[in-house]
Amino acid sequence: MLVDTQPATHQPVPASPEVREQWVESQLIGVLMDSAMRTLGIALVGMPVMVYLLWGEVSDVALLIWVACAIGVLLYRYRIIGVYRLLFDSVEGPSRIVFINRYKWTWAAVGVFWGATIGLTFREASLPTQYFCLLLVLGHGLMSLSSFTAYMPILKVYVNSLVLSMLAGLIVALAENWGDGTNTRLILSMVLLLAVYWYMLLSAGVRLYEVHRASYELQFSNQELIDSLTQQTRASLRAVATKNRFLSSAAHDLRQPVHALSLYADWLATEPEMARDISPRILQSTRAINELFDSLFDLTRIDAGNYKVRLQNVDVQQLFTDLVMQFEPVAAAKNLKLRSRSPELTVWSDPVVLRRILGNLVSNALRHTQNGGVLISARRRDDLLMFEVWDTGVGIARQHQQAIFQEFFRVSQHQGTEDSLGLGLTIVSKLATLMGYQLALNSEEGRGSVFRVILPAFTQGPPREALPSIPNPMNGKKPT
CATH class of the missing domain: 3.30.565.10 (Histidine kinase-like ATPase, C-terminal domain)
Incomplete structure (x- = not known):
């Protein structure tokens, strides 16, 4: 049996940057998915309002296609939320990152469908309808700041998809109204304002995301510190228990030869003629005390790292x-x-x-x-x-x-x-x-x-000669 003589260590090991990053990312994804049902509910409320505004003012076929696609995406996202809560809500780490990367396209699809309403309204709807639809879409984009800023990749995917689809609709409207000075200036102004809106939305999203991220990085650091302190406290308690056991055992072992030495000294004082018989016992007790002290000093020097090796x-x-x-x-x-x-x-x-x-x-x-x-x-x-x-x-x-x-x-x-x-x-x-x-x-x-x-x-060091086998002294049989 090989005996492991390495001392047990209980030093906390700091988490690697990869582990820290994965934990923070998984927590941010958790915040994002916790708000997913709320954003889905808002979309379900906003879609009938959009249908009400556009009904009778745009092509029925185009509106029905838009509604069918939007409902399909929303139902698919509802299924994704169920999958997340069933399989990933209680699991942290890389699995959440894999999940969100797999279904990231659904947020892009939602942004495209909402932004596409601008193309529908500018082609056929009246000016008041265009105005209210634009407010609804822009408001939906602003809501993303409270729903998607927990996880920056999703915020960027959604905002970029929303704004690019809106810009595509405006560019189509601009091409159709080129030459009409009033409409052209209006559309160009909206394109410029939309670009500013895009920039401001992403800038605000980045700042809010940094707040979310800093919060979880601080939480990770605090938990790491708590774990470290907990391990150090346990190690200190073990050290105190070991020291108490050490002192108790040392005191017990030291008491016996000291007590014997005291008895022999009293005996020698009262009966000096017994010196020849008592002296070996005094010597034996003294050796036992010296052996204990030597052992204690050796242990102390080794544990303190003061034992100097001279090869x-x-x-x-x-x-x-x-x-x-x-x-x-x-x-x-x-x-x-x-x-x-x-x-x-x-x-x-x-x-x-x-x-x-x-x-x-x-x-x-x-x-x-x-x-x-x-x-x-x-x-x-x-x-x-x-x-x-x-x-x-x-x-x-x-x-x-x-x-x-x-x-x-x-x-x-x-x-x-x-x-x-x-x-x-x-x-x-x-x-x-x-x-x-x-x-x-x-x-x-x-x-x-x-x-x-x-x-x-x-x-x-370099061996000087091979050593022969040594016979077993224990009656020819080696213990197992």
Whole structure:
């Protein structure tokens, strides 16, 4: 089982400009579609008024064609509104943009049909009828400022279609009345006024659109800030909970050796003749206190980023010899065998960090082993160099194999581990992450464990010779 030793991060990731743009666009489309039914209702009210004004003054066939086309487009738009509310009203993002681009032409069609009434009236209708129809069409265009400015592409499509169809009607009327000075000047004046109207309508629409857009961009930024603050608050609460657990566990672990040290000191004060028996116990308690403080200081320095790595050539055989010499008394006290196997090998690493990693693994193995022994070995597999610490101890149940790398974690049912401070494997995990190493663990409850520190090729420096395979010390069977 490969153990992930990378620390969990909960930093909020800012949204990309593409995500921000898509969210804002989808919200603006939502505002547009929310007003779609209202604009449809206004069109349904305005169409009978237009028919009433034009009835009897223009060609019946032309008027009926106009009415049929307008009703067809309005019914189709009613269907589109239903599709949007059914499929896209509760969905945000690119799907809304795809939807609006697919049906954008319907707004253009509505603009064309309303603008086409100018061509109908100028050809045949009376002047009062032309006047009222023009007011109705221009008013319909002004209403677009409140209905379509939420989404600029639709506003431009509608206004351009409306004004261009009106201009087309005026140009046809101008061609038919060319030579009639009064009508020509009137139509040219209307063309000029319509161009001004077109410009003012688009200018006002752009300003209103920018207001809509700025509002949703601000809403997105506020939501992003809220999410960031929420994550930071949760991270702070987790940090406080971790710190409280850290201090509580440290105080608990520190209390035991300090209390024992106090009892031994009182005992020594009252019975000085027992110094030979009491001194080893005082020494044991002092070592336990020093071990705890060393572990706490290591964790603090690593978490604060103050742990300085100094890379140099490390003689692996000498390192193993030093580790065996350091822990041999501990193994002898428990009648355990402590062995090491490694060919002549030099790696590029920090000797202090590497020794700390392997030393904590050896210490952990000896602490949880009652019979048999512990083996420190090194070997290669492809381009990977692996340091291994084997033991024939109590093993680790699968449900605990991730948790053992947490601060102060101890498996309560393990016997003979009362002196464990629960920090050794945490330091191993953090130092391995610091060096770019990987940790792997294989363990079988009741049969033993093997911890592997894997040095990828880029962390080793040039290898000097291949490493032979190392036999399994655990009765010839490797734990699974």
